[in-house]
Every structure is written in structure tokens, then in C-alpha cells.
Amino acid sequence: MEGALRLPRLDSTSIEGIQENIERHGNNLCALRLACFSSSKVLADSVFGGKNFLNEIVWKRQSSHNDVRQGSHHFGRVHDTILVYAMSRKYVWNQQYVHYDESYVNRRYRYVEPESGRRYALGDLTGPGGAAKGNARYSFLGVERYWRYSRSKMLELFAAKRIRYENGKVPLLKRYLDEMAGIPVQDVWTDVKPVLNSRQNMRYPTQKPEALLDRIISTSSNPGHVIYDPFTGSGTSAAVCFNLSRRWIGSEISKHACLAATNRLAALGCKVTLNQGFK
Numbered sequence: 469m470e471g472a473l474r475l476p477r478l479d480s481t482s483i484e485g486i487q488e489n490i491e492r493h494g495n496n497l498c499a500l501r502l503a504c505f506s507s508s509k510v511l512a513d514s515v516f517g518g519k520n521f522l523n524e525i526v527w528k529r530q531s532s533h534n535d536v537r538q539g540s541h542h543f544g545r546v547h548d549t550i551l552v553y554a555m556s557r558k559y560v561w562n563q564q565y566v567h568y569d570e571s572y573v574n575r576r577y578r579y580v581e582p583e584s585g586r587r588y589a590l591g592d593l594t595g596p597g598g599a600a601k602g603n604a605r606y607s608f609l610g611v612e613r614y615w616r617y618s619r620s621k622m623l624e625l626f627a628a629k630r631i632r633y634e635n636g637k638v639p640l641l642k643r644y645l646d647e648m649a650g651i652p653v654q655d656v657w658t659d660v661k662p663v664l665n666s667r668q669n670m671r672y673p674t675q676k677p678e679a680l681l682d683r684i685i686s687t688s689s690n691p692g693h694v695i696y697d698p699f700t701g702s703g704t705s706a707a708v709c710f711n712l713s714r715r716w717i718g719s720e721i722s723k724h725a726c727l728a729a730t731n732r733l734a735a736l737g738c739k740v741t742l743n744q745g746f747k
Contacts, residue, residue, distance in 0.1 A: 509551060516553040525550040527680065528658045550684070564687050565650035566659055577645040590632060590640040593617065609633050653683065672702035672728055681708040689714055703729025710738045 513521060527548045568576075577587040595603025595614040603614040608622050615622060625631050625641065633639045660679045663669045668678055681704050685695055691713040697705040700718035706729055709716035720726050730740045 512551055512553065516555070520553045520555065521551070522554050523550075523552040523655050525552065526656045527660060528656070529662050530664075552688075560688055560690060560693070562687050562690070564653040564683055566653055567650050568645075568648075573645065577643075579642075581642075587645040588642045589645070591643050593622070593631070593639055593641050609639050610636075611638055613638065653687075657683075670702050670728060670732065672725070675702045676704050678704055678708050678711075681705050682712065685709060685712055685714060700729050701725055703732040706733055706738075706740075707736060710736050 509524075527550060528546055529548055530546050573587070577589045579588050579590065580586070581588060593615055595601060595616040597603065598614040599605065603616060604618060605612065605614045606619055608615060608619070609626075617625070622631070626633075626639075630642050631639050632642055657680075660677055660683070663675050663677045666677070669675070685705070685708055689695060692715065694715045694717060695705060695709050697716070697718040700706065700720040702725065703718070706716045706718055708714075710733065718729065720729065726742065730742070733740050
């Protein structure tokens, strides 16, 4: 979560404390500084179990880091690492998608339906593998092939104008761009920009963009679920949970951070209950 990136080191006590506060059927997602990644991965594996490790996500947080002018002799450190662990086999996973880039759309979905203006690509209707894969062979629109759909399904698609057919050619399936979910999110994230020049910027040292937490929380939980952030920081995870209809529990040792987070949530119209030991 957000504040883990500002820790000088993430030790076994910290990780075990996090683990104790997570239900066994939940997910745990840790964001670790690059400087402590290798040791933290070993510690996390020892607590959560290496078999429960799902992903190492690389988040590119900035485009460049000009340390050369300061006399450094290493490649620019422009990414953070997020480790994803599942606490059981029945963990929540809501696949996230990103939009196709313009060049892909222009190349792949280059056809436009005149009557609707909808862009579409053409897909193969023939059945790969033929009879060995259980595909039926029959004549459709004068073309005999092994088809991937039954005759009744093909007639249904044709009636719905989902098949493009030119006389003497093999019929093709229309795949509309507006029906496609997009590209499944992979383990390298370059599309989430830092908060430096955005309206979200609260000038909090370790503040993360809401889009980053939105992706993590949307993937690993459903509305009404409880999210625990052991390093609340400026309250980004809390704000995202509020917007996504998730319940939220956070902990933080910094009074400055607690005030920043509560003020941020109050501005959203969210009521916050602080532990009685906070003064």
C-alpha cells in the first residue's frame, strides 16, 4: 500500500504485523522500494509463503531521473515494485483492462459500418482443427468448410448482420471495437502517471496516484469488502475505497499523515473514526 514505499526497510516484524490483520480469504498487496526489494521479497515469502506469490509488478512512476548530473554511476531509477500475494486459493480477481492504442485500432479495426459508424475487425469463422476438434462441416452461403459455430448459430449471426460476406469468398465475423474490453493489464504498468503535476497533489512525500490504488483495489476486491492499509500516508487508498464503495481500515504513526488523510476524506464527505489514542 501507499506508505510502504517510504519505509527505510520493511522487516519481518512489519510484514508479520500486516499478515495478522488480513483475513485468510483475502489478498495482500505490498508496494516496496526498489532499494529494499530483494530482502523484502525474501521476508514476504517467508511470512506469506512463496507458493502464494502471484506477481511482481513494475510501475514506471516517472519518465526519467537525471542522477548523472549529481555524479551517480547507475541507470536512472524510475520504477517501483509491487508484490502481489494471495492468502488463499479463493482470492478475488477482477481482471482489469487498458484501452487499445490508436495505431492498433487503426490497423486492426480499420472497417467502419456505414449505417452505424461503428468500427470493426474481421475474424475467422472456420473451425480450427476440423472434425478432430468437434467442428461440424457443412455448406454456408455457398461455402463448405469446417465451422467453429453450429449452423443455427451461424444463421443467427447472419440475421444480426454480424457476418460480412462477399460473393465467392469465405464469410467473416464482425468484431466491433465498442464491444471489446481492451488489453488485459500485464505486470509492467506505464500508463499510471505520478501525482507531481496533477490536481491530486497534496505535497505529501510518498503520495501515490489514485489510479494506481484504483487498479489494485478494483482487481483484488468487490464493493462492500474491507481494505486494510497498514501505511495510510496521505490517505490515497482511503479516498479510492470511498469512491469504489469499499470499506477501509488504515493505520499510521505520523500525526501529520493522519490529519492529511482525515482532511482528504472529509472533503469527500466521508466520516472518519480515529483510534482513541490519537491526540
